[in-house]
Amino acid sequence: MAIITISRELAALGDEIAHELAELTGYRFVDKQTLENRITSYGFTSTKLEKYDEKKPAFWASLSKDRDDYIHYLKTALYTEAEAGSCIFVGRGANAIFKDVPGCIFIKLTAPLSVRIERVKSYFHCDEKRAKQIIEQSDKDRSAFHRFFFDIDWVNPVHYHMVLNTGFVHPATAAEEIQHLVQLLVTPETEAQLKARLQSLSLGQKVMHHILYTLGIPIHFLEAVYIGDRLVLRGVANSQSAVEAAVAGAQQVPGVGQVESEIQIIQEYSVMP
Known part of the structure; x- marks a missing residue:
């Protein structure tokens, strides 16, 4: 048993690699919608969720009790999914929430700006200027989210077991590299420690x-x-x-x-x- 968290820049192919990895390992890919459904099932509305999900909340939202409710329900959702067995989380600060938990593997995906721009242009059908704006806003939001809720520098590689440049690596190859790392790091001892800690x-x-x-x-x-x-x-x-x-x-x-x-x-x- 292991938990894999994937932190990713926009257009670094996070979901694509998570799907490939799930196919290779048999782990569950707990996607954004699954987590959102679980969090809202606790009574935290979609409207409230939008204010906090992978972004720094606005001033008044940062002072609201909803802020504490959000992080409480996010942790509850992640722990519940993790207790169900080996799984893959993408984003949502999972690497910070599972920090120091044995049997957790932390991955960061990046790509050159030029590659990300081309991917965003293709996905959103926009020009280069707009693509760059979208990327800059996403990077700003995700960095601020990690600073605000977890007090960590999201881009610092010391928080991850592996950093992959998806500008050079195909998603299938990236998934194979991550699978190999998991096989090297996960042992019966870490599995037992993970279950007990969870x-x-x-x-x-x-x-x-x-x-x-x-x-x-x-x-x-x-x-x-x-x-x-x-x-x-x-x-x-x-x-x-x-x-x-x-x-x-x-x-x-x-x-x-x-x-x-x-x-x-x-x-x-x-x-x-």
Whole structure:
């Protein structure tokens, strides 16, 4: 079992290579529509999704609770798909979300600007000037998306196991190269580690959902992470009762054992006139 994430520039043939790779490996290609359908099934509307999907949100949207809801539901969707078995994700910050998870392979696809321009001209039936504008906007959006939500430099190769120039490599060849890399890196040990890590990530996400969305307990910046066999809650609350309610809520989620709190309490206060 393995998870492959493909980060791609516009017109670097991300979907084409993902399809080829899925055929070679038998992995599921979890495409954009599949993820969108899953996210909207949680109650996050398509209109809201459009404000955040692979772009930096506008000023007011960046301050909205919808921002936190988006990243919560995106992680939930990715973890759910990953738990179902070996799969391929394209974009959506999957490489950042699965960072440091054993058994995950991170790929970046690029191509020379001249090649990308020709591909965009052909796809959108536009002239060179318009094609370049489309590419520049896409690059700006994707870079800002990764900076805003994950604080990473999307173009930096240190975030990837492999960077492929699709201006020189056919999609079928690129898929074969990625498959070979997966065969080299994935072992029974990494597969076992991946399954265990996905289980803990998914369970932590369920705990957060139960505390924040089902019970509506006001814990800001909530995290639910496993350290060994202990589930540790982190965040900020304004009362001890909220902390106690969060711990009790976590214990209500099936599969959760020992729960510890590292939630900080910051008392609200009023400024005297």
